[in-house]
Amino acid sequence: MPADGEQSASALIDRQVWVFDLDNTLYPAECDLFAEIDQRMTDFVARFLRLPRDEARATQKQYYAEHGTTLNGLMSMHGMAPDEFLDHVHEIDLSPLPRTPDLAAAIKALPGRKFVYTNGSRGHARRVTEYMGLDHVFDGQFAIEDSGFKPKPNRSSYDAFNQLFGIDPKQAVFFEDLARNLAPAHTMGFTTVLVQSAKDWSHEPAAARPAGIGDDLPPHIDYVTRDLTGFLRSINA
Secondary structure, X not given: OOOOOHHHHHHHOOOOEEEEOOOOOOOOHHHOHHHHHHHHHHHXXXXXXXXXXXXXXXXXXXXXXXXXXXXXXXHHHHOOXXXXXXXXXXXXXXXXXXXXXXXXXXXXXXXXXXXXXXXXXXXXXXXXXXXXXXXXXXXXXXOHHHHOOOOOOOHHHHHHHHHHHOOOHHHEEEEEOOHHHHHHHHHHOOEEXXXXXXXXXXXXXXXXXXXXXXXXXXXXXXXXXXXXXXXXXXXXX
């Protein structure tokens, strides 16, 4: 696995498709935006299943680990309709997010097409990219509604993404903070880049934690970075 840096990243200059996860990838995990979503998911699970908050929290994390998302667990196990859940959990304050003109410029400078691919909702993807000043640099956004509510790392989600946008994975680079979500991408032929952070994720299920600095890295990770903007800049250096 190449180390984070200019020499290794420059080898990607011939790629023609760039795929970015949204939460904790396009924005730094340390800004704690996802903590808002996480707490609102617990609130929703407690109300929907009529559970005490501690039991709701445990159920939420169990579904996240076993079903890819809490949403998918609620739909699979309880037949829940998704719209109310998505509206509730993404009704958050975006002020912790940074404005990112340097990241926007780095993405825009990449050759070929660029996409956002998220397990969040269309509305969430739109709000976050607009707030960060990134909406104009992408050629499309793929959200949980577009996969029929099948989340990463479900293989059918990646198939739906590739079909919708006509993606050849062998020409594409996939950026993610969750190592498990890069496994199907790597199998399909994507070059994979794991985006790490210094945030403590010990409260998340072990198999579904975002990547932390010093974590053991599985073999399906091709590149790793702690600085997305710097990594992208080094591709064109």
